[in-house]
Amino acid sequence: MRQVQIASMVDIAVSEALSAGRRQLRLCLAGSGGGHVRQLLDLEQVWSGFDYFFLTEDTALSRSLAEKHPTYFVPHVAFGQARLGRPFKMVLAAVASLIRSALIMLRERPDMVISTGAGAVFFGVFWARLLGAKIVIVESFARFDRPSLFGRLAAPLAHHKVVQSPKLASVWPDAAVFDPLKVLDGPRPPKKFLLFVTVGAILPFDRLVKAVAELKARGEIPERVIVQSGTGGLAPDGVEAFETLPFDEMQRILADADIVVCHGGSGSLITALRQGCRVVAMPRLFEMREGYDNHQAEIIAAFAARGLIDTANDVEELSAALRRVREKSPAMATSEPAALAEHLRGLIQAQQGRARVRLRHTPPAGQGARNVPAR
Secondary structure: HHHHHHHHHHHHHHHOOOHHHOOOOOOEEEEEEOHHHHHHOHHHHHHHEEEEEEEEEEHHHHHHHOOOEEEEOOOOOOOOHHHHHOOOHHHHHHHHHHHHHHHHHHHOOOOOOEEEEOOHHHHHHHHHHHHOEEEEEEOOOOOOOOOOOOHHHHHHHOOOEEOOOOOHHHHOOEEEEEEEEEEEOOOOOOOOOEEEEEOOOOOHHHHHHHHHHHHOOOOOOEEEEEEEEEOOOOOOOEEEEEOOOOOOHHHHHHHHHHHEOOOOOHHHHHHHHHHHOEEEEEOOOOOHHEEEEEEHHHEEEEEEHHOOOOOOOHHHHHHHHHHHHHHHOOOEEEEOHHHHHHHHHHHHHHHHHHHHHHHHOOEEEEEHHHHOOOO
């Protein structure tokens, strides 16, 4: 009698799964802090109707994310840490991430992983692949000419690849190509007499903060200045400085800011341009031990070539760039995810169809269900 009851429960569960199949597919949304996880948020129309969880690292943005969505944190891992002379720190973080990611994936067992990179979530992708999940790699919007290290490592694990620059199609001929950058028309939102400095979610960028502080002291920045300086970053006199800011507070400041001076992270650039800010960007440079490579210079050059931002590399160039942006109409742009979202939706639906086929082949009561252990 007990076995029959258990078999009936299995039949009911299968029936419910078939009638509510959308909810049965479990998605892992894997992206490091900053622009990686922001792009996943831009794709909410794709994943919001499913059973999902985020895999990311502990930043101000991801802590805000965790207030609204199921979220797991893994240690920050970047292979560039070794290039900056911190190999042991990288190895320890990688071991911790390897173990933590295994435990998360064993617990959650996602059917599909959609990952925008980068290093912090690599081991999550690795374990999910070993456990049978379908892997979708969306190469970073920040990579225009060549794949990231994460992309090169994760590509062999991927069932589907997406690139956001036509140039990368020559590297991955089997990848789908989408260019999400879209210039916006229409009136600019009203702004306040405010200059906002942001250096991204993780690392400080003292060279940029010092340049702004020097111009403020020289009287060349009359605007009120708010600085998000990064963990352990500078807090110079004459400005309002915060190491980190909650995501919602960042959005409120950007809505008010007339000018944004930022690092070359694609997430920071897109967020400022979406809000109609005049943008000046300064790239982190590997030679100055500010970043893990020089990809920010590549990003900034691509945005500047489209006439969307101005650029600077030192305090005098920043002074000149601020004069230029004040004199011209600001550009507005955003990332338009509609085409990419439709592509990902198709991949999810195909995977969902395969899951339904597996459910339909579940043995009927009295056959395969006989070995279900009683509780």
